[in-house]
Amino acid sequence: MSTTQAPASLSLAQLEQTEDFIRRHIGPDEAQTQAMLNEIGAESVDSLIDEIVPDNIRLADLPNIEASKSEAQALADLKAVAGKNQLKTNYIGLGYYGTLTPNVILRNVLENPGWYTAYTPYQPEIAQGRLESLLNYQQMCLDLTGLDLASASLLDEGTAAAEAMALAKRVSKNKKSNTFFVASDVYPQTIDVVKNRAEMFGFDIVVAPGDSVGEHDIFGALFQYPSASGEVRDISALISEVHGKKAIAAVAADIMSLVLLKAPGELGADVVIGSSQRFGVPMGYGGPHAAFFTTSDKYKRSMPGRIIGVSRDTRGNNALRMAMQTREQHIRREKANSNICTAQVLLANMAAFYAVYHGPQGLKTIANRIHRLADILCLGTANKGLTADHANYFDTLTFSVSNKDEIVARATAANINLRTDVDGKVSVSLDETTTRQDLAVLFDVLLGEGHGLDVAELDQQVTSCGHSSIPAELVRESDILTHPVFNSYHSETEMLRYIKKLENKDLALNHSMISLGSCTMKLNATAQMIPVSWPEFANMHPFAPIEQAQGYKHMIDELAKWLVELTGYDAMSMQPNSGAQGEYAGLIAIHKYHESRGDAHRNICLIPSSAHGTNPASAQMVGMKVVVVDCDKNGNVDMADLKAKAEEMRDNLSCIMITYPSTHGVYEETIRDICDVVHENGGQVYLDGANMNAQVGITSPGFIGADVSHLNLHKTFAIPHGGGGPGMGPIGVKSHLAPFLPDHPLVTVNENTKGNGAVSAAPFGSAGILCISYLYVAMLGKKGVTDSTKYAITNANYLAHKLSQHYPILYTGHNGRVAHECIVDLRPLKEASGITEMDVAKRLMDYGFHAPTMSFPVAGTLMIEPTESEAKPELDRFVEAMVSIRNEIRKVEQGDWTLEDNPLHNAPHTLADITDAGWDRAYTIAEAVFPVQAAAANKFWPTVNRIDDVYGDRNLVCSCPSTDTYKD
Missing domain, CATH: 3.40.640.10 (Type I PLP-dependent aspartate aminotransferase-like (Major domain))
Known part of the structure; x- marks a missing residue:
């Protein structure tokens, strides 16, 4: 449709066409597209694609999917679909629980593009906010599990358990054993994931009652604490048996229970894993949720995933970075500890903020309230002759019943889901969302009506009897979350400002394009994000009966x-x-x-x-x-x-x-x-x-x-x-x-x-x-998804053409074109000037850009992928930055600046640099921080100077800095 066509000459169908989202998702408009095509010497987008994509793999027609929908229509249609989900009250448990996401976290983290559009913090100088939050996450995990070293999240609890098994095999001193033991009361989905991984590794698996662990020659073992049926028991003797076999003991733990229970590390565990979902992250029908993984310091070289460490910058100030594991699978390849590339950073940040917001006392209140509700339920049912299988528990009660069908029928009628997958048993897991009224309904479900139980009276009985359902030897005595960060932001005002302070330290897509090759940092449209927090999607338990989903x-x-x-x-x-x-x-x-x-x-x-x-x-x-x-x-x-x-x-x-x-x-x-x-x-x-x-x-x-x-x-x-x-x-x-x-x-x-x-x-x-x-x-439909591909290729070729006038482009097709990304070869410039790809990456921060993918797949290069979502002005702004940097390199080549005293070597520049009264560099402050007008008009300030990676690895610190440091 011509943009100059008069509205009166358009039909209603044309006026109602739904390609508005295509137009908004794809960055370049018609005029910008033509300008780029003129620049690169192509007649049209389609002719450019014909030049680039081999004929023998071209599809003849558009994909056989629907046409594009408008944002309003697509959201309305999905809302109707969401309405087919039946939200019951869930007591299924098994690692997934109702939780209350504080609204200040919901709105300002989960729903905030400043947090959800950022990239992995491989360029830490412009990621100090989320790195601090992840360090908080690690500290939270260390405090609760009682171990030395935590990662910055794995994919889920089952995967974390499989990684624990792999670590056990790597570090166990029982080298002759090929058997891993799993206690039969570990979550069933975890057992399945571990068994599948073990089969691929060629390990033998024994699934048996935990008490039998001593009967097997093993390299490692996994226990659940509390168990899947809810039992809280002292597993320290079982862990000692594992250690007696020179094997590694892993414990899968419930994070909320650890607020009240003795830390597994204090029981002797070598590895502790689990999910942090119930710290404010909705169930979401199974995810995404951040899994935690902690272990002893002596196993740090074998730990999977990412670790956030405290290093220092060139001014000697504390600065955070990913330690050791940074892109290790790209470097060590098949010798890597893990193939994990994506973590669950956004969700780990939510869990960390949950802990920060509630603090140690708030978490204890939540955990004690959950536990008190469980005590009331246990006492009430016992008073009526229905005794729980375990006397010691945290939040989950399992009952052996002869009338299971009746109980399930009453639960169904009351819109309740219980755990029912074990023959002759029902289990009830309570959580943060459970109320007094919920308990009254549960008594009706478990006992039938007419039981005469009163929740308030039972609460008084629990108080007066003084009985504890947590054994005295397992009551937590060690302090948790003593660091100031967990004791400073409990009002919404303070929490809001803390979240914003961290957000301001991070560069994300809401500030500028992120041109990472192979990572495709495209638009994450707001309309697409809205349904994530709809209750119909957010609050569904993954093991709810399929007819409810x-x-x-x-x-x-x-x-x-x-x-x-x-x-x-x-x-x-x-x-x-x-x-x-x-x-x-x-x-x-x-x-x-x-x-x-x-x-x-x-x-x-x-x-x-x-x-x-x-x-x-x-x-x-x-x-x-x-x-x-x-x-x-x-x-x-x-x-x-x-x-x-x-x-x-x-x-x-x-x-x-x-x-x-x-x-x-x-x-x-x-x-x-x-x-x-x-x-x-x-x-x-x-x-x-x-x-x-x-x-x-x-x-x-x-x-x-x-x-x-x-x-x-x-x-x-x-x-x-x-x-x-x-x-x-x-x-x-x-x-x-x-x-x-x-x-x-x-x-x-x-x-x-x-x-x-x-x-x-x-x-x-x-x-x-x-x-x-x-x-x-x-919302894109058959035409839009295809146009997205075409414009990704067009944008990449425009960038490659513009940059090729200043830098070598390493690989092209036979006609000089690239696909959707291009590789800029900096090796000749490094040889001529001494300036490295790292210097260019850090200098781009001063221009307000995240660096392209550095030294992958070829060392000494930058891989650039603009995606279809970036309009020509942003592409031109990036080109301007790269051309300016090339001119800066030329000054080093010509001897105008020395290799040690130039804006690339000293990048990125911070406010501390320009307010330093001793500025005596060979270039001006303006050249340092406002190298082009566009950078001055929309300045992003890195909060730390270049970080010393070597120092960070040699002095590995992966917990929050000391209180004295924190005050600074």
């Missing part, structure tokens, strides 16, 4: 149908809750497929050197041997090397893991030949979905010839990065792999996959954020 089922099934169409596959699993988990699940499907054909010996995984960094780490997790395939000087897979290795290893070839377009930023024209070579030699093709933003609507993995892919919904399909998570990594597969997709022990995901092991704790992963991708597709 029909809204979720409708949304998940429809999104899966769209993703099947967009990927060219036949089936989709929504369970993996990160890209790394998707890789793992896809490789399991390949392994199981080979196994079903009598080819279990196939264990060779070919990985081109241009593939995504997590691929080798994922391959080793399923017991595969990685063989690297070379790339040629143009960045393409070396076909001769591929053919030679595939043929040499054809008897044992399992698969290839290839990224398309490659991380070198090119559409390899031989991609179909690559698939054919692997298939001809008995292997499967895993096509990494990291770069699906360059495929949707114009080609697809299934059409290309791949067998399985994961999709980073937090990249291509607009779920925000959240400062390093949440993410989702569903996998699409061809029909022959569909029988091997993950299932779940408590909720049947698909009748055709029943009995398959789980890869995540919840049946549909982090289902609570799927509405974001659902609305992304619904």
Whole structure:
């Protein structure tokens, strides 16, 4: 539609067209697009795509999905879908509980783009806010678990337990053992995830009562505290038995119970894991939720995930950074401790703020109230002859009953869900949202009407009898949350300002473009984010009967149908809750497929050197041997090397893991030949979905010839990065792999996959954020998702063309074009001037930009991906910054500035620099902090100077600084 056409000449249908969201999602307008095309010498966007994307992989038609909807219509339709969910009162427990998210956190963190659009803090100088919050999270976990070292969150409790098992194998001194023990009263979903991981690692698993642990030769053991049935017991003797076998003891703990219970570390645990969900994070039908992982300091080199450490900047001030594990899977590849790439940073921050807001006394009040309600329920039922199975508990009571069907029927009539998966038993887990009135209804459900119990009278009886349902030896005596940060912000005014203070230290998408290659930091539209906090989605328990979750089922099934169409596959699993988990699940499907054909010996995984960094780490997790395939000087897979290795290893070839377009930023024209070579030699093709933003609507993995892919919904399909998570990594597969997709022990995901092991704790992963991708597709429709791909490519080529006049572009296609990202080669400039890629990355902060991806996939380079969401003025602003930096490098080359005294070497510059009376540098303050007019007009101030990474690793401190330091 022409923008100059008179409204009177338009039909009603034209006036009502719903492409308004397409126009708002895609950055460049018509005039900007034409200007960029003129600059790069292309007649049109479509002709540019024709130049770049190989003909033999082009789709003939638009995807077979619906047309775009307006924001208002899409939200109204999804609201109707959400209404199909039946929100019951849940007492299911098993690691998922009702919680009350403080509104100051809901509005200012979960719903705030300053927090949810930030990237992983690989550039810490512009991420000090979320790093401080994550350090608070680690301190909270250390205090509650009683151990030395905490990570900054894992994906969920089941995954954390599997990582604990892997750590135990790495560090256990019982090297001859291949057996891991799991107490039978661990959460069933955790047992399933651990068993599945153990099978892939080749470990033996024993699931048995905890008291029998001493009967087995083991390298590690896992206990639940309190147990899945609610029992609180002293497990220190069992832990001692584990240690007697030179094995590692891991404990899965409920974080709220630890407010009142003795810390597992004080009981001797080597590793403590669990979920921080009930610290203010909605259930969301299973996620996203941050899992905690703590261990002893002596195991720090074997710890999975991310650790936030305290280092110092060039002024000697405390400064925070990710320690040790920074991108370790990209560096150590198949030798990495873990394939975890996405964490759950946004949710860890919410849990940390929950602890900060309530403080130690507030948390004790909440935990004591939950426990008191459980005491009242236990006493009341016992008075009427229904005695709980365990005398010692925190919040969960299990009853052995002969009239289970009657109780369940009464619960159903009262709109209540109990835990009922164990024969002859019902369990009731209380939480922060439980009220006195809820207890009265529970008495009716468990005992029938006419019981005559009064909650107030029972409360007095509990008080007067003095009996404690927590054993004296397990009552917490150690203090928690003594650091000032947990004792300073308990009014809403103070909390609001603390959150804002931290937000102001972080650069996110609400300030400027984040041009990270392979990470696709695109617009996370507000309309897509709104349903995340709708109660119909936020408050659904993942193990609620499926008939109560029909809204979720409708949304998940429809999104899966769209993703099947967009990927060219036949089936989709929504369970993996990160890209790394998707890789793992896809490789399991390949392994199981080979196994079903009598080819279990196939264990060779070919990985081109241009593939995504997590691929080798994922391959080793399923017991595969990685063989690297070379790339040629143009960045393409070396076909001769591929053919030679595939043929040499054809008897044992399992698969290839290839990224398309490659991380070198090119559409390899031989991609179909690559698939054919692997298939001809008995292997499967895993096509990494990291770069699906360059495929949707114009080609697809299934059409290309791949067998399985994961999709980073937090990249291509607009779920925000959240400062390093949440993410989702569903996998699409061809029909022959569909029988091997993950299932779940408590909720049947698909009748055709029943009995398959789980890869995540919840049946549909982090289902609570799927509405974001659902609305992304619904509001863009078939044309919009395709246009998004086209404009991602257009923007990338515009940037590559503009930058190529000042920097070498490392890889291009045969016609000089790039795909959706490009690699700027700084190595020649480094050789000529001494200025490094690190210097350029830090200097970009002074211009108000986050650095592109640094030194990946090629050392000494910057990988840039603008996405379709950035308009030409922002692209030009970035180009202006890069050109200005090139001129600064030239001054160093020419000797105008020394290598030690120039604005790149000293970047980033802070307010402390420009207010220093001793400023004596070779360049002016204005050159330092306002190098171009655009930076002055919208200045972002880094709050610390460049951070000393080496110092931080040599002096590892991963807890909140001391009180004296904090005062500064």
